[in-house]
Amino acid sequence: MTLDSRLPDLLRSALVSKNDPAFLDLLSESLPGRPGDLTRKNVLSSLRVYLRWAEGEGRAVLNAGPADAQAYLTHLLIKHDGAPSSVHNHLTRVRTLYRVLMNAGAHPGPNPYLGLKLPTNRPEEHRDFYAPAEVERLLFHAGEEGRALVALGAYGGLTGPETVRLRWEDFGPETGRLTVATRDLALDPLTHAALRTYGRTQGVGDLFGGTGRLFSFINDHQLRAALYALCRTANVNYRGWRALRNHAGLRLLRLTGDPQQVADALGLGTLKATEPWLKVGLTKS
Structure with a gap:
C-alpha cells in the first residue's frame, strides 16, 4: 500500500491523537510556499489556529461542511473584530487546506469554505463604519x-x-x-x-x-x-x-x-x- 493510499487514514489517526504537527507534516508537500519561508509560516500558523478551534469545538475536520465553515467565519469575525484582511487571510488558507484534503481523498467535498459571504475588504486603511x-x-x-x-x-x-x-x-x-x-x-x-x-x-x-x-x-x-x-x-x-x-x-x-x-x-x-x-x-x- 502506497503512502498516497494510506494518507487519509494517517491524517485521521493524527487528528484522533490530537497530533496537529504530524497532521500538517503529512500535507507539507502540498501546502503553499517552501519550508521555512514566510508564506509557509503564515499558512501553518493559520492552520494550527483552525485545528485548535476545531478540536475545541468538537468539529470533524475531515468531514467539515458549510455549517462548520460558517461557524469558523463567525469565530474569526469576533476574534479579529471584523477586520477584513485578517478574516480573508485566515479563510483563504483554510480553503486551501480543504483543496489539498480533497485532492488527497481525505475530504469528500465539496470545499466547505467556498461560497462564504466574507466581509468587504474596503480601502481607507480598512476602516469600516456602521451607517x-x-x-x-x-x-x-x-x-x-x-x-x-x-x-x-x-x-x-x-x-x-x-x-x-x-x-x-x-x-x-x-x-x-x-x-x-x-x-x-x-x-x-x-x-x-x-x-x-x-x-x-x-x-x-x-x-x-x-x-x-x-x-x-x-x-x-x-x-x-x-x-x-x-x-x-x-x-x-x-x-x-x-x-x-x-x-x-x-x-x-x-x-x-x-x-x-x-x-x-x-x-x-x-x-x-x-x-x-x-x-x-x-x-x-
Whole structure:
C-alpha cells in the first residue's frame, strides 16, 4: 500500500491523537510556499489556529461542511473584530487546506469554505463604519445593556477594552460625564440616558451612583460576541466594535469640523489617526 493510499487514514489517526504537527507534516508537500519561508509560516500558523478551534469545538475536520465553515467565519469575525484582511487571510488558507484534503481523498467535498459571504475588504486603511440607520436599528433591537454598549461605542467612541474596564464610579448620572482613562467626557444626551436607564436595572440611581464593574464582560472577546449577537438580531452586517468607534469619530468630525477635537475625545495620540475619517467624511452618511 502506497503512502498516497494510506494518507487519509494517517491524517485521521493524527487528528484522533490530537497530533496537529504530524497532521500538517503529512500535507507539507502540498501546502503553499517552501519550508521555512514566510508564506509557509503564515499558512501553518493559520492552520494550527483552525485545528485548535476545531478540536475545541468538537468539529470533524475531515468531514467539515458549510455549517462548520460558517461557524469558523463567525469565530474569526469576533476574534479579529471584523477586520477584513485578517478574516480573508485566515479563510483563504483554510480553503486551501480543504483543496489539498480533497485532492488527497481525505475530504469528500465539496470545499466547505467556498461560497462564504466574507466581509468587504474596503480601502481607507480598512476602516469600516456602521451607517447611522444601522446604529439606529441596533439601538432599537437592544435591551438596556445593549443600548448602553452601542451608545458608548457609536457615540462615545470608546474602544472595546475601555468599555470592558468601565466602572460605575467612572459615571456621573447627574452630571452626564464619564471618566475614561485620562479623558473626562461630556456624554451626549442619548448615551447619558442609555447609561442611566441601564443603571436603574442594576440598582444604580442618580443620587448615590454605584460601584463595581459597569458590565459583566470579562474581556474584549465577550464584548464583541455580544455585539455580534445583537447585529444578528437587528439584521445588521457585523463589522466589529471598531466600526462603532469609527462611526463616533466620523459623526464628531462632521459635527465639529475639528480633527483635534475628535482626537482628544477619542483619546487618539496623533491627528494622523483621523485621516481616514477626513477622507470619507464627504461621502459617508
